[in-house]
Amino acid sequence: MDTLPLQIDQNNFFSETPTILTIDDDPLVRQSILMYLEDCGYQVLEAENGREGLAVYRDQKPNLILCDLRMPEINGMELLEIVTKESPDTPVIMISGAGMINDVVESLRLGALDYLVKPISDLEVLGHAVKQALTKQQLEQENQLLNSELDKANKELQSNLNDLKEDKHAGRRAQVQLLPPPESEINGYQFLHTVIPSSDISGDFLDYFEIDDRFTGFYIADVSDHGTSSAFVTMMIKSLFNQPIRNYRVSQQPDILNPATIMSYLNKEILAANLGKQITLFYGVIDAEKQSLSYAIAGQFPRPVLITPSVKRVLPERGFPLGMFDWATFESFTVEFKPSHTLAMFSDGILSCITPDDTADESQILTLKMDEHTQVSDLVKQINLRQNSKPSDDVSVFIVRHLTRQT
Secondary structure, eight states, X not given: OOOOOOOOOTTSSOSSOOEEEEEOSOHHHHHHHHHHHHHTTOEEEEESSHHHHHHHHHHHOOSEEEEESSOSSSOHHHHHHHHHHHOTTSOEEEEESSOOHHHHHHHHHHTOSEEEESSOSOHHHHHHHHHHHHHHHHHHHHHHHHHHXXXXXXXXXXXXXXXXXXXXXXXXXXXXXXXXXXXXXXXXXXXXXXXXXXXXXXXXXXXXXXXXSSEEEEEEEEESSOSHHHHHHHHXXXXXXXXXXXXXXXXXXXXXXXXXXXXXXXHHXXXXXXXOOOEEEEEEEEETTTTEEEEEEEBOSSOOEEEOSSOEEEOOOOOOOBTSOTTOOOOOEEEEOOTTOEEEEEOTHHHHHHOTTTTOOGGGGGGSOOOTTOOHHHHHHHTTOOTTSXXXXXXXXXXXXXXXXXX
16 A cells, blocks of 8 residues: 555654544444554554543543544534543544535634545545644654753753853853763764863854754854853854754754855844854754765854865855844855865964964964874864963864764
């Protein structure tokens, strides 16, 4: 058969085969529905009238109900009203031989997800309706979970911001908690970083995250000035990324995959917040399937260094910083990002470490010894900076590479 049930895996909310309750006083109709849906792979419960159907629903909690409209004991409309009040997340599909427009309107008004007219000559129509209903239910459950996770993240962020306002040391701890682990692996890629602040609170920030099993996003940001207000902005940036990530996971909105679109979104939100801060930022998206890197640069300085077996080069594109101009536009670029390639990113504090008299320019980044095996600790040693020292400016080092090149 062409119609198949939802594929169940560990990421889906149906940990077992979806259960469907069919309620119909006609045994032939009920039996044909039961046999068809069981052939499709679903678990099917049955009831011969509304009262029995209500009892089975309350006892078994099915994932979906198929309900006839005209039945003895309790009719379909009454049952629908009871179910939608007790469990509004349980989808109900009404099935009737009458097909009266008033019945259709009333059942949809009471919360029915769909309405099918008997006789159902092509049971694949029923199979499609069932699959659509279960898919909708799953997406709504995912949406609720993601909303819950987002609320939790926002509450944690607010708590961290309160700490930040009350105490610089507590604020620094909050900032560190928001940073990702200094070493991690996602979708076959390795992420390494360190952030060494020049004071208790840093204006540098970076993050990386799995978008799905194909795409991985990451960014490095540098907020102008230092202190509490700059740290507040770094936390805000992390919070702003939550929404497009959620939109992609819930409804496949592709904004998070388009670096230029994300830059425009961040610029708009930061300007609207009237922070009075300038933010430089590099955002990249790795496509593991195509082995490519898409990115946009919003004034990030120095620009990232792409390291290949034959050459290491600064990415040539530039862009306007965020939070300065409402007319600023941004562009996405794409390069190959093969297992032999590494991307090294820095905040501008590294330049003052290379040349303390402030004469260093971006090209001097290329004087650092870097290849596809370079570790963060190697670069920290090269600039004579200890993890527990205080540089004159915040220093961040961020490396991304394919795991196959790890030594």
